[in-house]
Protein backbone atom coordinates (compact mmCIF):
# COMPACT_ATOMS: atom_id res chain seq x y z
CA UNK A 1 0.00 0.00 0.00
CA UNK A 2 2.73 2.45 1.05
CA UNK A 3 4.90 1.47 -1.91
CA UNK A 4 1.98 1.98 -4.28
CA UNK A 5 1.30 5.40 -2.81
CA UNK A 6 4.97 6.35 -3.19
CA UNK A 7 4.90 5.26 -6.81
CA UNK A 8 1.83 7.32 -7.39
CA UNK A 9 3.37 10.44 -5.86
CA UNK A 10 6.54 9.88 -7.88
CA UNK A 11 4.48 9.54 -11.03
CA UNK A 12 2.55 12.71 -10.32
CA UNK A 13 5.76 14.60 -9.55
CA UNK A 14 7.35 13.37 -12.79
CA UNK A 15 4.35 14.47 -14.79
CA UNK A 16 4.25 17.82 -13.01
CA UNK A 17 7.92 18.41 -13.75
CA UNK A 18 7.60 17.50 -17.45
CA UNK A 19 4.64 19.76 -17.99
CA UNK A 20 5.54 22.73 -15.84
CA UNK A 21 8.75 22.99 -17.85
CA UNK A 22 6.72 23.85 -20.96
CA UNK A 23 3.56 25.64 -19.85
CA UNK A 24 2.51 26.12 -16.27
CA UNK A 25 -0.92 24.73 -15.33
CA UNK A 26 -0.87 22.61 -18.48
CA UNK A 27 -2.18 19.62 -16.58
CA UNK A 28 -5.37 21.41 -15.64
CA UNK A 29 -5.75 23.42 -18.80
CA UNK A 30 -4.72 21.01 -21.54
CA UNK A 31 -6.96 21.73 -24.49
CA UNK A 32 -8.86 18.63 -25.57
CA UNK A 33 -7.36 16.72 -28.44
CA UNK A 34 -9.37 16.89 -31.60
CA UNK A 35 -9.44 14.91 -34.82
CA UNK A 36 -11.67 15.40 -37.87
CA UNK A 37 -13.31 12.47 -39.62
CA UNK A 38 -12.39 14.25 -42.89
CA UNK A 39 -8.70 13.67 -42.09
CA UNK A 40 -9.45 9.96 -42.21
CA UNK A 41 -11.17 10.19 -45.59
CA UNK A 42 -14.83 10.73 -44.68
CA UNK A 43 -16.75 12.17 -47.62
CA UNK A 44 -19.91 13.41 -45.91
CA UNK A 45 -22.17 13.32 -48.96
CA UNK A 46 -24.88 11.20 -47.34
CA UNK A 47 -24.58 8.59 -50.12
CA UNK A 48 -21.23 6.87 -49.69
CA UNK A 49 -20.58 5.00 -46.45
CA UNK A 50 -18.15 6.77 -44.12
CA UNK A 51 -18.04 3.92 -41.60
CA UNK A 52 -14.32 3.12 -41.90
CA UNK A 53 -13.06 6.73 -41.72
CA UNK A 54 -15.29 7.40 -38.70
CA UNK A 55 -14.17 4.23 -36.91
CA UNK A 56 -10.50 4.94 -37.69
CA UNK A 57 -10.84 8.47 -36.34
CA UNK A 58 -12.45 7.12 -33.14
CA UNK A 59 -9.73 4.51 -32.67
CA UNK A 60 -6.92 7.03 -33.24
CA UNK A 61 -8.59 9.55 -30.95
CA UNK A 62 -9.00 6.99 -28.18
CA UNK A 63 -5.35 5.91 -28.40
CA UNK A 64 -4.11 9.49 -28.40
CA UNK A 65 -6.34 10.41 -25.46
CA UNK A 66 -5.19 7.44 -23.40
CA UNK A 67 -1.51 8.07 -24.21
CA UNK A 68 -1.73 11.56 -22.74
CA UNK A 69 -0.61 12.03 -19.19
CA UNK A 70 -2.93 12.40 -17.49
CA UNK A 71 -5.39 10.87 -19.94
CA UNK A 72 -7.77 13.49 -21.32
CA UNK A 73 -10.69 13.49 -23.73
CA UNK A 74 -10.32 13.54 -27.49
CA UNK A 75 -13.02 14.97 -29.78
CA UNK A 76 -13.87 13.33 -33.09
CA UNK A 77 -15.21 16.21 -35.16
CA UNK A 78 -17.82 15.94 -37.85
CA UNK A 79 -17.67 19.12 -40.01
CA UNK A 80 -20.86 20.19 -41.89
CA UNK A 81 -22.11 17.34 -44.08
CA UNK A 82 -24.07 14.09 -43.94
CA UNK A 83 -22.16 11.02 -42.86
CA UNK A 84 -23.84 7.75 -43.76
CA UNK A 85 -22.58 4.93 -41.59
CA UNK A 86 -22.98 1.37 -40.40
CA UNK A 87 -22.62 0.80 -36.63
CA UNK A 88 -19.70 2.76 -35.16
CA UNK A 89 -18.13 1.75 -31.85
CA UNK A 90 -17.40 4.62 -29.50
CA UNK A 91 -14.22 4.12 -27.43
CA UNK A 92 -13.02 5.32 -24.02
CA UNK A 93 -12.24 9.03 -23.72
CA UNK A 94 -13.76 9.88 -27.09
CA UNK A 95 -16.42 12.56 -27.55
CA UNK A 96 -18.24 12.62 -30.88
CA UNK A 97 -18.46 16.30 -31.72
CA UNK A 98 -21.05 16.74 -34.44
CA UNK A 99 -21.18 20.23 -35.96
CA UNK A 100 -24.62 21.84 -35.91
CA UNK A 101 -24.80 21.47 -39.69
CA UNK A 102 -23.64 17.86 -39.65
CA UNK A 103 -25.70 14.67 -39.51
CA UNK A 104 -24.60 11.15 -38.72
CA UNK A 105 -27.00 9.02 -40.76
CA UNK A 106 -27.66 5.43 -39.73
CA UNK A 107 -27.74 2.75 -42.42
CA UNK A 108 -31.03 1.09 -43.27
CA UNK A 109 -29.77 -2.38 -44.23
CA UNK A 110 -29.38 -5.29 -41.85
CA UNK A 111 -25.77 -5.71 -43.12
CA UNK A 112 -25.01 -2.27 -41.63
CA UNK A 113 -25.37 -3.71 -38.11
CA UNK A 114 -23.48 -6.36 -36.12
CA UNK A 115 -24.68 -9.96 -36.25
CA UNK A 116 -26.02 -9.95 -32.68
CA UNK A 117 -29.37 -8.24 -32.38
CA UNK A 118 -28.42 -6.76 -28.98
CA UNK A 119 -25.73 -4.69 -30.75
CA UNK A 120 -28.01 -3.10 -33.34
CA UNK A 121 -27.26 0.58 -32.74
CA UNK A 122 -26.03 3.33 -35.08
CA UNK A 123 -23.64 4.50 -32.35
CA UNK A 124 -22.63 1.91 -29.74
CA UNK A 125 -20.30 2.18 -26.72
CA UNK A 126 -19.77 -1.08 -24.90
CA UNK A 127 -17.76 -1.26 -21.67
CA UNK A 128 -16.12 2.13 -22.31
CA UNK A 129 -15.42 4.97 -19.85
CA UNK A 130 -15.48 8.76 -20.22
CA UNK A 131 -17.40 8.85 -23.47
CA UNK A 132 -19.81 11.35 -24.91
CA UNK A 133 -21.63 13.02 -27.76
CA UNK A 134 -22.06 16.76 -28.36
CA UNK A 135 -21.63 19.55 -30.92
CA UNK A 136 -25.17 20.77 -31.69
CA UNK A 137 -25.62 18.42 -34.66
CA UNK A 138 -27.72 15.39 -35.32
CA UNK A 139 -27.72 11.62 -35.28
CA UNK A 140 -30.51 10.36 -37.52
CA UNK A 141 -31.71 6.76 -37.75
CA UNK A 142 -33.80 7.30 -40.91
CA UNK A 143 -36.72 5.74 -39.06
CA UNK A 144 -39.24 6.60 -41.77
CA UNK A 145 -37.42 4.22 -44.11
CA UNK A 146 -38.39 1.42 -41.69
CA UNK A 147 -42.11 2.04 -42.13
CA UNK A 148 -43.72 -0.64 -44.29
CA UNK A 149 -47.13 0.95 -44.21
CA UNK A 150 -47.96 4.41 -42.91
CA UNK A 151 -51.05 4.42 -40.72
CA UNK A 152 -52.35 7.39 -38.68
CA UNK A 153 -53.32 4.99 -35.91
CA UNK A 154 -50.05 3.04 -35.78
CA UNK A 155 -47.45 2.45 -38.51
CA UNK A 156 -46.57 -1.05 -39.65
CA UNK A 157 -42.80 -1.43 -39.40
CA UNK A 158 -40.09 -3.45 -41.13
CA UNK A 159 -39.10 -6.52 -39.07
CA UNK A 160 -35.57 -7.97 -39.18
CA UNK A 161 -36.77 -11.11 -37.45
CA UNK A 162 -35.11 -13.75 -39.62
CA UNK A 163 -32.88 -15.06 -36.82
CA UNK A 164 -35.74 -15.23 -34.34
CA UNK A 165 -33.80 -13.05 -31.86
CA UNK A 166 -36.67 -10.59 -31.76
CA UNK A 167 -40.30 -10.51 -32.75
CA UNK A 168 -42.63 -8.58 -35.02
CA UNK A 169 -42.46 -4.83 -34.48
CA UNK A 170 -39.65 -5.10 -31.89
CA UNK A 171 -37.04 -6.03 -34.44
CA UNK A 172 -35.18 -2.97 -35.72
CA UNK A 173 -31.96 -1.10 -34.80
CA UNK A 174 -31.86 1.39 -31.93
CA UNK A 175 -30.10 4.73 -32.41
CA UNK A 176 -27.54 5.26 -29.62
CA UNK A 177 -26.50 2.76 -26.95
CA UNK A 178 -24.17 2.92 -23.94
CA UNK A 179 -23.85 -0.58 -22.49
CA UNK A 180 -21.82 -1.14 -19.33
CA UNK A 181 -20.18 2.30 -19.50
CA UNK A 182 -19.01 4.75 -16.84
CA UNK A 183 -19.00 8.54 -17.00
CA UNK A 184 -21.16 9.12 -20.03
CA UNK A 185 -22.08 12.64 -21.11
CA UNK A 186 -24.49 13.38 -23.92
CA UNK A 187 -25.18 17.09 -24.33
CA UNK A 188 -26.30 19.60 -26.91
CA UNK A 189 -27.20 17.12 -29.60
CA UNK A 190 -30.31 16.11 -31.56
CA UNK A 191 -31.31 12.47 -31.78
CA UNK A 192 -33.70 12.19 -34.69
CA UNK A 193 -35.90 9.53 -36.24
CA UNK A 194 -34.71 6.37 -34.54
CA UNK A 195 -35.93 3.22 -36.28
CA UNK A 196 -36.75 1.70 -32.86
CA UNK A 197 -35.67 2.99 -29.39
CA UNK A 198 -33.63 6.19 -29.40
CA UNK A 199 -31.18 6.57 -26.47
CA UNK A 200 -30.47 3.39 -24.51
CA UNK A 201 -28.41 3.52 -21.31
CA UNK A 202 -27.77 -0.01 -20.02
CA UNK A 203 -25.84 -1.28 -16.95
CA UNK A 204 -24.05 2.06 -16.82
CA UNK A 205 -22.98 4.41 -14.02
CA UNK A 206 -22.76 8.20 -13.90
CA UNK A 207 -24.58 9.36 -16.98
CA UNK A 208 -25.47 12.97 -17.78
CA UNK A 209 -27.93 13.78 -20.54
CA UNK A 210 -28.36 17.52 -20.99
CA UNK A 211 -29.91 19.75 -23.65
CA UNK A 212 -30.81 16.78 -25.79
CA UNK A 213 -33.66 16.91 -28.26
CA UNK A 214 -35.33 13.70 -29.36
CA UNK A 215 -37.65 13.70 -32.33
CA UNK A 216 -39.21 10.38 -33.24
CA UNK A 217 -42.28 9.54 -35.27
CA UNK A 218 -45.59 9.97 -33.44
CA UNK A 219 -47.15 6.94 -35.13
CA UNK A 220 -44.25 4.49 -34.98
CA UNK A 221 -44.44 1.77 -32.31
CA UNK A 222 -41.48 1.33 -29.94
CA UNK A 223 -40.10 4.75 -30.87
CA UNK A 224 -39.02 5.26 -27.22
CA UNK A 225 -37.12 8.40 -26.19
CA UNK A 226 -34.71 7.42 -23.39
CA UNK A 227 -34.61 3.93 -21.91
CA UNK A 228 -32.52 3.85 -18.74
CA UNK A 229 -32.01 0.20 -17.93
CA UNK A 230 -30.19 -1.41 -14.97
CA UNK A 231 -28.19 1.80 -14.43
CA UNK A 232 -27.27 4.03 -11.48
CA UNK A 233 -26.63 7.76 -11.06
CA UNK A 234 -28.33 9.16 -14.12
CA UNK A 235 -28.98 12.87 -14.50
CA UNK A 236 -31.25 14.14 -17.26
CA UNK A 237 -31.72 17.89 -17.67
CA UNK A 238 -33.46 20.13 -20.20
CA UNK A 239 -34.64 17.43 -22.56
CA UNK A 240 -37.23 17.87 -25.27
CA UNK A 241 -38.87 14.68 -26.45
CA UNK A 242 -41.57 14.33 -29.10
CA UNK A 243 -42.08 10.72 -30.11
CA UNK A 244 -44.46 7.80 -30.58
CA UNK A 245 -43.61 5.60 -27.62
CA UNK A 246 -42.53 6.03 -23.97
CA UNK A 247 -40.41 9.16 -23.53
CA UNK A 248 -38.36 8.60 -20.34
CA UNK A 249 -38.46 4.96 -19.41
CA UNK A 250 -36.45 3.39 -16.56
CA UNK A 251 -36.45 -0.41 -16.76
CA UNK A 252 -34.89 -3.21 -14.73
CA UNK A 253 -33.96 -6.42 -16.54
CA UNK A 254 -30.63 -7.63 -15.06
CA UNK A 255 -30.12 -5.21 -12.15
CA UNK A 256 -31.71 -2.29 -10.29
CA UNK A 257 -32.13 1.35 -11.27
CA UNK A 258 -30.94 3.64 -8.46
CA UNK A 259 -30.64 7.41 -8.24
CA UNK A 260 -32.09 8.87 -11.41
CA UNK A 261 -33.09 12.52 -11.75
CA UNK A 262 -34.89 14.14 -14.66
CA UNK A 263 -35.60 17.87 -14.59
CA UNK A 264 -36.75 20.71 -16.83
CA UNK A 265 -38.09 18.58 -19.67
CA UNK A 266 -40.87 18.95 -22.25
CA UNK A 267 -42.52 15.76 -23.51
CA UNK A 268 -45.15 14.73 -26.03
CA UNK A 269 -45.80 11.06 -26.73
CA UNK A 270 -48.47 8.70 -27.98
CA UNK A 271 -47.64 6.46 -25.01
CA UNK A 272 -46.38 7.20 -21.46
CA UNK A 273 -44.35 10.37 -20.88
CA UNK A 274 -42.58 8.89 -17.88
CA UNK A 275 -42.85 5.17 -17.32
CA UNK A 276 -41.24 2.82 -14.82
CA UNK A 277 -41.29 -0.66 -16.34
CA UNK A 278 -42.74 -2.64 -17.77
CA UNK A 279 -39.50 -4.70 -17.57
CA UNK A 280 -39.31 -4.70 -13.75
CA UNK A 281 -37.32 -7.72 -12.53
CA UNK A 282 -35.22 -5.67 -10.06
CA UNK A 283 -35.79 -2.63 -7.85
CA UNK A 284 -36.26 1.03 -8.70
CA UNK A 285 -35.17 3.38 -5.91
CA UNK A 286 -34.41 7.06 -5.44
CA UNK A 287 -35.88 8.63 -8.57
CA UNK A 288 -36.82 12.31 -8.87
CA UNK A 289 -38.78 13.97 -11.65
CA UNK A 290 -39.09 17.74 -11.35
CA UNK A 291 -40.36 20.60 -13.52
CA UNK A 292 -41.67 18.58 -16.41
CA UNK A 293 -44.33 19.54 -18.94
CA UNK A 294 -46.24 16.69 -20.53
CA UNK A 295 -48.28 17.73 -23.55
CA UNK A 296 -51.22 15.80 -25.06
CA UNK A 297 -49.78 12.39 -24.25
CA UNK A 298 -51.63 9.11 -23.99
CA UNK A 299 -50.45 8.64 -20.40
CA UNK A 300 -48.61 11.03 -18.08
CA UNK A 301 -46.72 9.54 -15.11
CA UNK A 302 -46.81 5.76 -15.23
CA UNK A 303 -45.73 2.76 -13.19
CA UNK A 304 -46.15 -0.57 -15.00
CA UNK A 305 -44.59 -2.99 -12.53
CA UNK A 306 -45.10 -6.54 -13.76
CA UNK A 307 -42.13 -8.80 -12.89
CA UNK A 308 -41.53 -8.69 -9.11
CA UNK A 309 -39.15 -5.73 -8.72
CA UNK A 310 -39.97 -3.37 -5.82
CA UNK A 311 -40.27 0.38 -6.31
CA UNK A 312 -39.64 2.94 -3.57
CA UNK A 313 -38.71 6.55 -2.85
CA UNK A 314 -39.90 8.23 -6.00
CA UNK A 315 -40.84 11.93 -6.17
CA UNK A 316 -42.71 13.80 -8.89
CA UNK A 317 -42.81 17.55 -8.34
CA UNK A 318 -43.88 20.62 -10.28
CA UNK A 319 -45.37 18.79 -13.22
CA UNK A 320 -47.90 20.02 -15.78
CA UNK A 321 -49.79 17.32 -17.59
CA UNK A 322 -52.29 17.12 -20.38
CA UNK A 323 -53.38 13.67 -21.48
CA UNK A 324 -55.82 12.61 -24.16
CA UNK A 325 -57.06 9.46 -25.78
CA UNK A 326 -55.67 8.47 -29.18
CA UNK A 327 -56.29 4.85 -30.08
CA UNK A 328 -56.70 1.42 -28.43
CA UNK A 329 -53.68 0.13 -30.38
CA UNK A 330 -51.60 2.08 -27.83
CA UNK A 331 -51.55 1.30 -24.09
CA UNK A 332 -53.18 4.02 -22.03
CA UNK A 333 -56.47 5.90 -22.14
CA UNK A 334 -55.54 9.42 -21.14
CA UNK A 335 -54.66 8.71 -17.48
CA UNK A 336 -52.59 11.61 -16.08
CA UNK A 337 -51.18 9.36 -13.34
CA UNK A 338 -51.14 5.58 -13.57
CA UNK A 339 -49.61 3.54 -10.74
CA UNK A 340 -50.01 -0.20 -11.22
CA UNK A 341 -48.38 -3.37 -9.99
CA UNK A 342 -49.77 -6.71 -11.08
CA UNK A 343 -48.27 -10.00 -12.22
CA UNK A 344 -47.69 -9.86 -16.01
CA UNK A 345 -48.97 -13.44 -16.36
CA UNK A 346 -49.60 -16.53 -14.26
CA UNK A 347 -45.87 -17.19 -13.82
CA UNK A 348 -44.91 -13.63 -12.82
CA UNK A 349 -44.00 -12.36 -9.36
CA UNK A 350 -45.59 -9.31 -7.78
CA UNK A 351 -43.59 -6.23 -6.81
CA UNK A 352 -44.57 -3.57 -4.29
CA UNK A 353 -44.65 0.19 -4.82
CA UNK A 354 -44.03 2.36 -1.73
CA UNK A 355 -43.13 5.87 -0.59
CA UNK A 356 -44.22 7.73 -3.70
CA UNK A 357 -44.88 11.50 -3.57
CA UNK A 358 -46.72 13.65 -6.07
CA UNK A 359 -46.32 17.34 -5.23
CA UNK A 360 -47.44 20.43 -7.15
CA UNK A 361 -49.10 18.78 -10.11
CA UNK A 362 -51.68 20.23 -12.47
CA UNK A 363 -53.39 18.01 -14.99
CA UNK A 364 -56.07 18.35 -17.63
CA UNK A 365 -57.14 14.95 -18.80
CA UNK A 366 -59.72 12.77 -20.48
CA UNK A 367 -59.46 10.07 -17.84
CA UNK A 368 -58.90 9.80 -14.10
CA UNK A 369 -55.95 8.84 -11.93
CA UNK A 370 -55.59 5.07 -11.73
CA UNK A 371 -53.94 3.53 -8.64
CA UNK A 372 -54.06 -0.22 -8.71
CA UNK A 373 -51.90 -2.67 -6.82
CA UNK A 374 -52.55 -6.37 -6.58
CA UNK A 375 -52.91 -8.89 -3.76
CA UNK A 376 -49.16 -9.50 -3.54
CA UNK A 377 -48.13 -6.14 -4.95
CA UNK A 378 -49.56 -3.55 -2.61
CA UNK A 379 -49.19 0.20 -3.14
CA UNK A 380 -48.23 1.77 0.18
CA UNK A 381 -47.54 5.23 1.53
CA UNK A 382 -48.57 7.27 -1.47
CA UNK A 383 -48.88 11.04 -1.05
CA UNK A 384 -50.67 13.50 -3.26
CA UNK A 385 -50.09 17.11 -2.22
CA UNK A 386 -51.12 20.30 -4.06
CA UNK A 387 -52.79 18.75 -7.05
CA UNK A 388 -55.22 20.47 -9.45
CA UNK A 389 -57.09 18.10 -11.72
CA UNK A 390 -59.34 19.20 -14.57
CA UNK A 391 -61.46 16.53 -16.16
CA UNK A 392 -62.74 17.17 -19.65
CA UNK A 393 -63.31 14.94 -22.66
CA UNK A 394 -62.48 16.70 -25.92
CA UNK A 395 -61.86 13.78 -28.28
CA UNK A 396 -64.36 11.00 -28.98
CA UNK A 397 -63.16 9.17 -25.84
CA UNK A 398 -66.18 7.67 -24.13
CA UNK A 399 -64.56 6.15 -21.03
CA UNK A 400 -65.90 2.94 -19.57
CA UNK A 401 -62.72 0.83 -19.76
CA UNK A 402 -59.91 0.27 -17.28
CA UNK A 403 -56.58 -0.38 -19.01
CA UNK A 404 -54.35 -2.82 -17.12
CA UNK A 405 -52.10 -3.46 -20.11
CA UNK A 406 -49.47 -4.74 -20.54
CA UNK A 407 -50.66 -8.17 -19.41
CA UNK A 408 -52.65 -8.61 -16.19
CA UNK A 409 -56.38 -8.19 -16.78
CA UNK A 410 -55.96 -6.28 -20.06
CA UNK A 411 -58.90 -4.01 -20.86
CA UNK A 412 -61.79 -4.32 -18.40
CA UNK A 413 -65.26 -2.80 -18.78
CA UNK A 414 -65.73 -0.53 -15.79
CA UNK A 415 -66.90 3.01 -15.25
CA UNK A 416 -64.04 5.50 -14.98
CA UNK A 417 -63.56 7.53 -11.81
CA UNK A 418 -61.65 10.72 -11.08
CA UNK A 419 -59.46 8.75 -8.68
CA UNK A 420 -59.67 4.97 -8.85
CA UNK A 421 -58.01 3.01 -6.03
CA UNK A 422 -57.44 -0.71 -5.45
CA UNK A 423 -55.01 -2.71 -3.30
CA UNK A 424 -53.59 0.21 -1.37
CA UNK A 425 -52.32 0.52 2.19
CA UNK A 426 -51.62 4.14 3.15
CA UNK A 427 -52.69 7.03 0.94
CA UNK A 428 -52.60 10.71 1.92
CA UNK A 429 -54.43 13.23 -0.21
CA UNK A 430 -53.87 16.84 0.74
CA UNK A 431 -54.88 20.05 -1.07
CA UNK A 432 -56.39 18.28 -4.02
CA UNK A 433 -58.95 20.00 -6.29
CA UNK A 434 -61.00 18.24 -8.93
CA UNK A 435 -62.79 20.32 -11.54
CA UNK A 436 -65.32 18.80 -13.87
CA UNK A 437 -66.35 20.26 -17.19
CA UNK A 438 -70.03 21.22 -16.82
CA UNK A 439 -70.64 20.33 -20.48
CA UNK A 440 -69.90 16.65 -20.18
CA UNK A 441 -69.79 15.82 -16.48
CA UNK A 442 -72.50 13.21 -16.94
CA UNK A 443 -70.04 11.16 -19.01
CA UNK A 444 -68.06 10.56 -15.82
CA UNK A 445 -68.83 8.33 -12.86
CA UNK A 446 -67.71 8.76 -9.26
CA UNK A 447 -65.05 11.28 -8.43
CA UNK A 448 -63.57 8.72 -6.02
CA UNK A 449 -63.87 4.95 -6.18
CA UNK A 450 -62.56 2.35 -3.77
CA UNK A 451 -63.65 -0.66 -1.79
CA UNK A 452 -62.72 -0.82 1.87
CA UNK A 453 -61.77 -4.48 1.46
CA UNK A 454 -58.75 -3.60 -0.71
CA UNK A 455 -57.98 -0.03 0.36
CA UNK A 456 -56.77 0.65 3.88
CA UNK A 457 -55.70 3.78 5.74
CA UNK A 458 -56.52 6.61 3.38
CA UNK A 459 -56.99 10.21 4.39
CA UNK A 460 -58.26 13.31 2.65
CA UNK A 461 -57.34 16.77 3.85
CA UNK A 462 -58.62 19.83 2.04
CA UNK A 463 -60.12 17.91 -0.85
CA UNK A 464 -62.45 19.74 -3.20
CA UNK A 465 -64.53 18.67 -6.17
CA UNK A 466 -66.74 20.91 -8.30
CA UNK A 467 -68.08 21.78 -11.73
CA UNK A 468 -66.70 24.50 -13.94
CA UNK A 469 -68.12 26.02 -17.07
CA UNK A 470 -66.21 26.86 -20.22
Ligand SMILES: *[C@@H]1O[C@H](CO)[C@@H](O)[C@H](O)[C@H]1NC(C)=O
Pocket residue numbers: 159161162164167168169
Ligand atom coordinates in the same frame (compact mmCIF):
# COMPACT_ATOMS: atom_id res chain seq x y z
C1 LIG B 1 -41.27 -11.67 -39.24
O1 LIG B 1 -42.06 -10.51 -39.32
C2 LIG B 1 -42.94 -10.49 -40.42
C3 LIG B 1 -43.59 -9.13 -40.49
O2 LIG B 1 -43.97 -8.69 -39.21
C4 LIG B 1 -43.95 -11.64 -40.24
O3 LIG B 1 -44.82 -11.67 -41.35
C5 LIG B 1 -43.19 -12.95 -40.13
O4 LIG B 1 -44.09 -13.98 -39.82
C6 LIG B 1 -42.13 -12.89 -39.04
N1 LIG B 1 -41.29 -14.07 -39.07
C7 LIG B 1 -40.83 -14.65 -37.97
C8 LIG B 1 -39.92 -15.81 -38.16
O5 LIG B 1 -41.12 -14.26 -36.86
Ligand SMILES: *[C@@H]1O[C@H](CO)[C@@H](O)[C@H](O)[C@H]1NC(C)=O
Pocket residue numbers: 203204205230231232255256258
Ligand atom coordinates in the same frame (compact mmCIF):
# COMPACT_ATOMS: atom_id res chain seq x y z
C1 LIG C 1 -26.19 -0.06 -8.96
O1 LIG C 1 -26.06 -0.10 -7.56
C2 LIG C 1 -26.46 -1.35 -6.98
C3 LIG C 1 -26.35 -1.21 -5.48
O2 LIG C 1 -25.10 -0.78 -5.11
C4 LIG C 1 -25.55 -2.45 -7.50
O3 LIG C 1 -26.02 -3.70 -7.01
C5 LIG C 1 -25.60 -2.47 -9.03
O4 LIG C 1 -24.69 -3.41 -9.53
C6 LIG C 1 -25.25 -1.09 -9.56
N1 LIG C 1 -25.37 -1.09 -11.01
C7 LIG C 1 -24.37 -0.77 -11.82
C8 LIG C 1 -24.65 -0.82 -13.29
O5 LIG C 1 -23.29 -0.43 -11.43
Ligand SMILES: *[C@@H]1O[C@H](CO)[C@@H](O)[C@H](O)[C@H]1NC(C)=O
Pocket residue numbers: 206232233234235259261
Ligand atom coordinates in the same frame (compact mmCIF):
# COMPACT_ATOMS: atom_id res chain seq x y z
C1 LIG D 1 -26.74 10.35 -7.66
O1 LIG D 1 -26.44 10.67 -9.00
C2 LIG D 1 -25.87 11.95 -9.16
C3 LIG D 1 -25.71 12.16 -10.64
O2 LIG D 1 -26.97 12.34 -11.19
C4 LIG D 1 -24.55 12.04 -8.43
O3 LIG D 1 -24.03 13.33 -8.54
C5 LIG D 1 -24.77 11.69 -6.98
O4 LIG D 1 -23.52 11.64 -6.32
C6 LIG D 1 -25.46 10.34 -6.86
N1 LIG D 1 -25.77 10.07 -5.47
C7 LIG D 1 -25.34 8.99 -4.85
C8 LIG D 1 -25.76 8.85 -3.42
O5 LIG D 1 -24.62 8.17 -5.40
Ligand SMILES: *[C@@H]1O[C@H](CO)[C@@H](O)[C@H](O)[C@H]1NC(C)=O
Pocket residue numbers: 263264265266291292293
Ligand atom coordinates in the same frame (compact mmCIF):
# COMPACT_ATOMS: atom_id res chain seq x y z
C1 LIG E 1 -38.76 24.42 -16.09
O1 LIG E 1 -38.37 23.85 -17.31
C2 LIG E 1 -38.54 24.72 -18.41
C3 LIG E 1 -38.15 23.95 -19.65
O2 LIG E 1 -39.10 22.94 -19.90
C4 LIG E 1 -37.70 25.95 -18.24
O3 LIG E 1 -37.94 26.85 -19.30
C5 LIG E 1 -38.03 26.63 -16.93
O4 LIG E 1 -37.14 27.70 -16.70
C6 LIG E 1 -37.91 25.64 -15.78
N1 LIG E 1 -38.38 26.25 -14.56
C7 LIG E 1 -37.64 26.32 -13.48
C8 LIG E 1 -38.28 26.93 -12.27
O5 LIG E 1 -36.50 25.90 -13.43
Ligand SMILES: *[C@@H]1O[C@H](CO)[C@@H](O)[C@H](O)[C@H]1NC(C)=O
Pocket residue numbers: 281282283308309310351352
Ligand atom coordinates in the same frame (compact mmCIF):
# COMPACT_ATOMS: atom_id res chain seq x y z
C1 LIG F 1 -39.50 -7.42 -3.38
O1 LIG F 1 -39.85 -7.46 -2.01
C2 LIG F 1 -40.32 -8.74 -1.59
C3 LIG F 1 -40.83 -8.59 -0.18
O2 LIG F 1 -39.86 -7.99 0.62
C4 LIG F 1 -39.16 -9.74 -1.71
O3 LIG F 1 -39.61 -11.02 -1.33
C5 LIG F 1 -38.69 -9.77 -3.15
O4 LIG F 1 -37.56 -10.61 -3.26
C6 LIG F 1 -38.31 -8.37 -3.61
N1 LIG F 1 -38.00 -8.39 -5.04
C7 LIG F 1 -36.77 -8.23 -5.50
C8 LIG F 1 -36.61 -8.28 -7.01
O5 LIG F 1 -35.81 -8.06 -4.80
Ligand SMILES: *[C@@H]1O[C@H](CO)[C@@H](O)[C@H](O)[C@H]1NC(C)=O
Pocket residue numbers: 317318359360386
Ligand atom coordinates in the same frame (compact mmCIF):
# COMPACT_ATOMS: atom_id res chain seq x y z
C1 LIG G 1 -44.58 23.47 -4.48
O1 LIG G 1 -45.00 24.76 -4.90
C2 LIG G 1 -44.84 25.75 -3.89
C3 LIG G 1 -45.50 27.02 -4.36
O2 LIG G 1 -45.12 27.30 -5.67
C4 LIG G 1 -43.35 25.92 -3.60
O3 LIG G 1 -43.15 26.87 -2.59
C5 LIG G 1 -42.78 24.57 -3.15
O4 LIG G 1 -41.39 24.68 -3.00
C6 LIG G 1 -43.09 23.50 -4.17
N1 LIG G 1 -42.69 22.19 -3.65
C7 LIG G 1 -41.76 21.43 -4.23
C8 LIG G 1 -41.46 20.14 -3.58
O5 LIG G 1 -41.20 21.77 -5.27
Ligand SMILES: *[C@@H]1O[C@H](CO)[C@@H](O)[C@H](O)[C@H]1NC(C)=O
Pocket residue numbers: 360361362386387388433
Ligand atom coordinates in the same frame (compact mmCIF):
# COMPACT_ATOMS: atom_id res chain seq x y z
C1 LIG H 1 -54.19 25.00 -7.84
O1 LIG H 1 -55.14 26.02 -8.05
C2 LIG H 1 -55.13 27.02 -7.04
C3 LIG H 1 -56.24 28.00 -7.37
O2 LIG H 1 -57.45 27.34 -7.36
C4 LIG H 1 -53.79 27.72 -6.99
O3 LIG H 1 -53.75 28.63 -5.95
C5 LIG H 1 -52.69 26.69 -6.81
O4 LIG H 1 -51.41 27.31 -6.93
C6 LIG H 1 -52.79 25.60 -7.85
N1 LIG H 1 -51.81 24.56 -7.55
C7 LIG H 1 -51.02 24.02 -8.48
C8 LIG H 1 -50.10 22.96 -8.03
O5 LIG H 1 -51.05 24.39 -9.64
Ligand SMILES: *[C@@H]1O[C@H](CO)[C@@H](O)[C@H](O)[C@H]1NC(C)=O
Pocket residue numbers: 381382425426427428457
Ligand atom coordinates in the same frame (compact mmCIF):
# COMPACT_ATOMS: atom_id res chain seq x y z
C1 LIG I 1 -51.28 5.27 7.30
O1 LIG I 1 -50.56 5.74 6.13
C2 LIG I 1 -49.65 6.80 6.41
C3 LIG I 1 -49.01 7.25 5.11
O2 LIG I 1 -49.91 7.34 4.06
C4 LIG I 1 -48.58 6.32 7.37
O3 LIG I 1 -47.72 7.39 7.67
C5 LIG I 1 -49.23 5.78 8.62
O4 LIG I 1 -48.22 5.20 9.43
C6 LIG I 1 -50.27 4.72 8.29
N1 LIG I 1 -50.96 4.32 9.49
C7 LIG I 1 -51.16 3.06 9.83
C8 LIG I 1 -51.89 2.81 11.07
O5 LIG I 1 -50.71 2.13 9.13
